[in-house]
Amino acid sequence: MSKILVFAGSTRKDSFNKRLAKCAANAAKSAGAEVTYFDLTEYPMPMYDGDLETAEGLPETVRKLKEIFKQHNGLIIASPEYNSSFSGVLKNTIDWVSRQEGQEPSLAVFKNKYALLLSASPGALGGLRGLVGLRSMLSNIQVTVVPDQLSISKAHEAFNENGELLDAKQLQQLNTMTLNFVNVLKKLDVK
């Protein structure tokens, strides 16, 4: 089984990270994975607040997204760098989705998952500083983050009008690391 959930950590309509996430989704499909791409704007949720959770339980969007997470064993995240780290909206989504309900074991949604991290930014470093903390955080919640990662610098010049990576070398890097990622999931057959 190689079912991969792909998303970006930003909500802007023309987000470079959404474009990169879509490129990765296509690469994963070509590599033989079942792929689900989603946009954080489809799952609006309030800021996590313990009182709200106690009073009302998980918001409906959170429940739906949790179910989607559970149906996949791989994550590909294209994460923008905001203030040298991941975005608040990405973290808030992870915070809600990580909450237990009923008899669910702790971290049921993340445990045993594998993740591949990407980033894009108009700057020279391509958002790579933001992946340091994201990698560390995901590891701490039981996700195996593969060492391959790709950061696209000068992202405003990196994609053609169809949203494809223009640079042949970057495209090949993305395809290779996505293929390797898909193959790891197939071999492990993690549930």
Added chain:
Amino acid sequence: MSKILVFAGSTRKDSFNKRLAKCAANAAKSAGAEVTYFDLTEYPMPMYDGDLETAEGLPETVRKLKEIFKQHNGLIIASPEYNSSFSGVLKNTIDWVSRQEGQEPSLAVFKNKYALLLSASPGALGGLRGLVGLRSMLSNIQVTVVPDQLSISKAHEAFNENGELLDAKQLQQLNTMTLNFVNVLKKLDVK
């Protein structure tokens, strides 16, 4: 000048980190600082979204909070650990507040500030894992984070009914590090 802004990274009414932030605010006042305590719930803001910012500019709560940040040279943050890292709501607040408007120089709100980090959690580690990433992120946005930090474990048993730390050693640690922090700000007279 020693003007310190104190807040917690969670919004729950009975948040342990709010209690800890208030203890620190009192300690800073006793040490001779001008102190402003605020609660993130007083400044509700949407998730940061680049399209929203382009269309409407900064939300009014963000503008107000930015002004408050600018009037202080020290930050004391009591940061809960959510999934081994800072909370989404804290990061979202920082992401909004860091945005430039008009002729403002980059990171005008954070540059030259000093910060003291605290955490509280019901667990055995007191939320200290979450401070690793917070320290790194704040450093990257030009905040000098002092090396002292305090993590209160078993936070549900740590405060009395007046919200004061019960453990004399912890109380002294907090008072000492807050006093040192205030003295650094006084000596530097950072604007």
Added chain:
Amino acid sequence: MSKILVFAGSTRKDSFNKRLAKCAANAAKSAGAEVTYFDLTEYPMPMYDGDLETAEGLPETVRKLKEIFKQHNGLIIASPEYNSSFSGVLKNTIDWVSRQEGQEPSLAVFKNKYALLLSASPGALGGLRGLVGLRSMLSNIQVTVVPDQLSISKAHEAFNENGELLDAKQLQQLNTMTLNFVNVLKKLDVK
């Protein structure tokens, strides 16, 4: 194939981390892996120095150790916490072993390897702070570090005279994470 190289990051004769590494080596054998345990004192090497490398090439101990690394696809490292990080001697060993010779591709020794991280210390945190940087560093040199990790606090009281973990829960945690680690290597059959 599941061939695992096990070692500790300290050289002291009665090192707690050596004891822990040996426990892990036994657990890995019981889980069906081929296991090689070695002691850093068996491979003494100078401090890495670029001039020395240029003048004399890799020291003989480094060459031997590189060959041993290449014959394994898994690493289990019990890493002491020195000044909140990994030890200088561990880093120096990794620095030497990572050096290319001849036609070798970059990072030939680390690429595609999987690692499981452990730590032990007399303190209350068991050396877990030191694993943050080790995890990050190994990821950056193409090692997949599994999210499971174990930190043994109060290490001076944690082992019996045969060097076995006294606490049944810790022993089971170690056995379970080692078994899972061995199974991942078997499934992946990484070369």
Added chain:
Amino acid sequence: MSKILVFAGSTRKDSFNKRLAKCAANAAKSAGAEVTYFDLTEYPMPMYDGDLETAEGLPETVRKLKEIFKQHNGLIIASPEYNSSFSGVLKNTIDWVSRQEGQEPSLAVFKNKYALLLSASPGALGGLRGLVGLRSMLSNIQVTVVPDQLSISKAHEAFNENGELLDAKQLQQLNTMTLNFVNVLKKLDVK
């Protein structure tokens, strides 16, 4: 008082980081600080080993270097990136120098010190990845690491034959951050 100890984390004779350290030493002198530059090769020491320490105490070079550290309140470290992190020889030096002797309080050598971090590398990132862990480690041993830092990419082309930075912008950045660093030390008059 503004007494600054400047050194590089590598031992190679023509080390780019030594050149950068010397540039910073000159900048600090021009800014009015008392500056001591030293080379790690002047203080050769064995790998830290607890048994060796117990049997023989601190090596003479370690004792001498500890005394030098104690006479300064600022550190400027130009740290090469080895395997995405600081070098083994730098960490080993810090590990030895941090050891207590006699009635010395814990971390006497590092507590209350301020540090400015630099890096140089032939690569495109200039060694900046290695500063992440160094910053975190130094903070954990009670050093206040200022947020300014400078990473010199393409270091093999960055210096003239007198070892001076060729790029006017980089030179100004170094001078500005060094001046600010010196001024912080003067204002704080940390002992």
